[in-house]
Amino acid sequence: MTAAAAKxxxxxxxxxxxxxxxxxxxxxxxxxxxxxEDFLASxxxxxxxxxxxxxxxxxxxxPGRSQREIAAALGIQRPNFVAMMDEFxxxxxxxxxxxxxxxxxxxxxxxxxxxxxLRQGRVIVAAHEARIAAGLSEVERAELLRLLIRLGTxxxx
Amino acid sequence: MTAAAAKxxxxxxxxxxxxxxxxxxxxxxxxxxxxxEDFLASxxxxxxxxxxxxxxxxxxxxPGRSQREIAAALGIQRPNFVAMMDEFxxxxxxxxxxxxxxxxxxxxxxxxxxxxxLRQGRVIVAAHEARIAAGLSEVERAELLRLLIRLGTxxxx
DNA sequence: TATTGTTATACTCTATAACTATA
DNA sequence: TATAGTTATAGAGTATAACAATA
Numbered sequence: 001m002t003a004a005a006a007k008x009x010x011x012x013x014x015x016x017x018x019x020x021x022x023x024x025x026x027x028x029x030x031x032x033x034x035x036x037e038d039f040l041a042s043x044x045x046x047x048x049x050x051x052x053x054x055x056x057x058x059x060x061x062x063p064g065r066s067q068r069e070i071a072a073a074l075g076i077q078r079p080n081f082v083a084m085m086d087e088f089x090x091x092x093x094x095x096x097x098x099x100x101x102x103x104x105x106x107x108x109x110x111x112x113x114x115x116x117x118l119r120q121g122r123v124i125v126a127a128h129e130a131r132i133a134a135g136l137s138e139v140e141r142a143e144l145l146r147l148l149i150r151l152g153t154x155x156x157x
Numbered sequence: 158m159t160a161a162a163a164k165x166x167x168x169x170x171x172x173x174x175x176x177x178x179x180x181x182x183x184x185x186x187x188x189x190x191x192x193x194e195d196f197l198a199s200x201x202x203x204x205x206x207x208x209x210x211x212x213x214x215x216x217x218x219x220p221g222r223s224q225r226e227i228a229a230a231l232g233i234q235r236p237n238f239v240a241m242m243d244e245f246x247x248x249x250x251x252x253x254x255x256x257x258x259x260x261x262x263x264x265x266x267x268x269x270x271x272x273x274x275l276r277q278g279r280v281i282v283a284a285h286e287a288r289i290a291a292g293l294s295e296v297e298r299a300e301l302l303r304l305l306i307r308l309g310t311x312x313x314x
Numbered sequence: 315t316a317t318t319g320t321t322a323t324a325c326t327c328t329a330t331a332a333c334t335a336t337a
Numbered sequence: 338t339a340t341a342g343t344t345a346t347a348g349a350g351t352a353t354a355a356c357a358a359t360a
Contacts, residue, residue: 015230018218019279020211024290025196027302028189029207031309033232035182050186051327054177061175068341073172075190077329082343096342104336104341122176133181135307144308145184147301150292152188208350225318234352239320253319261318261359 024151035132042128046121047091051076053125055084056118059094059108066105067096093117181308192289199285203278204248208233210282212241213275216251216265223262224253250274 009021020026039050048056051074058070071081085108088094093114096106110118133141166178177183196207205213208231215227228238242265245251250271253263267275290298 011230013226013230015215015222015226016218018214019282020214022302023282024286024298024301024305025189025192025207026211027305027309028185028192030232031305032182032185032189034309035185039182049326050182054183057175057177058172061173065172066341069170069172073168073170075187078341079330079343079345080328085342099341102337102341106342125176125180129181132308136304140304140307141181143300144181144304145179147293147297147304148181148184148188150297151289151301152184152191206349223318235318236320236322236353237351242319256318259318259360263319 038132039125039128042124042131043121046117046124048117048121052084052088053121055081056088056093056110056114056121060110060115060118063109064107066099067108068105070108088114185308195289196282196285199281199288200278203274203281205274205278209241209245210278212238213245213250213267213271213278217267217272217275220266221264223256224265225262227265245271 009017011017036050039053043049043053054074055070055076058073059065062070067081067085068078071078076084085094085096085106089096091113092111094108094110096108099105099107133144136144166174168174193207196210200206200210211231212227212233215230216222219227224238224242225235228235233241242251242253242263246253248270249268251265251267253265256262256264290301293301
């Protein structure tokens with residue numbers, strides 16, 4: 001760290017950060033932008049964005065759940081999840097089955113193609129994680145996850 | 158932590174998180190959403206959003222810098238920063254002065270009203286920080302900031 | 315030629331109201 | 338009445354191309 005950075009904080013262009021550097025929210029935003037940038041590039045070959053990947057993971061881990069349940073778990077508004085499911089079905093990655101107990105709701109499940117894509121996704125995401133956490137030891141990465149969970153896990157509300 | 162959460166991860170609705178729970182990018186996104194939610198509510202009385210607050214802080218800490226420099230430091234595209242500066246001038250918070258050395262660029266500075274608003278903002282942001290980091294010790298909060306900087310500081314590219 | 319601020323524009327994300335079919 | 342999925346829509350946020358003034 002430079003002397004200037006130690007005093008008030010200074011960015012790449014030589015500008016002082018003022019109070020920003022010490023704000024968790026500001027650091028979160030900058031870190032997330034950078035991590036998502038790497039994710040987007042990593043998953044471009046699979047044609048998946050972060051929200052789509054997380055939705056597929058959640059559907060696979062919780063087959064038979066409704067759109068409302070999956071969307072809520074991801075913090076996605078129900079109306080906005082409709083288009084995502086439409087695309088999943090169009091690409092043959094997931095399907096909506098009529099629930100046997102409540103004909104209003106859709107029981108979601110991955111297709112074979114969806115499972116296959118997720119297998120590729122898990123390989124890619126592992127490389128992505130290793131890349132973004134390259135400057136951290138395994139202990140530090142675990143500590144970062146622990147602190148982030150304490151900050152933001154909806155379940156901890 | 159519940160037994161289920163220890164195994165594969167489980168959210169508030171009882172859904173398994175699958176691989177998501179161990180991903181830095183996913184945890185960053187969820188944490189940032191929650192933190193920004195608190196920020197937005199905290200700063201509603203001042204009429205400032207996170208990007209606006211950070212821009213005002215940066216202008217105050219670096220008076221005389223150009224729009225391009227301030228925008229670049231925040232990761233904002235130059236065209237998108239124009240409307241933000243327009244609003245700052247309309248509300249009397251900041252001004253664009255013609256640079257004496259390069260008549261193409263604008264030397265930015267806060268007005269008295271802008272400085273006054275920022276003084277209120279710094280009080281509010283301190284309370285906001287205390288609130289979101291309530292579950293963390295001071296050591297943990299410092300460690301979180303350190304790890305986030307390692308992940309995402311553009312200067313560390 | 316290159317750069318600053320600007321305009322226009324488009325694309326994505328996100329949020330809300332209202333409809334339908336079921337419950 | 339209330340809920341699940343859906344449609345329509347509107348508002349942010351973000352990205353690029355192109356122009357005028359200036360370097």
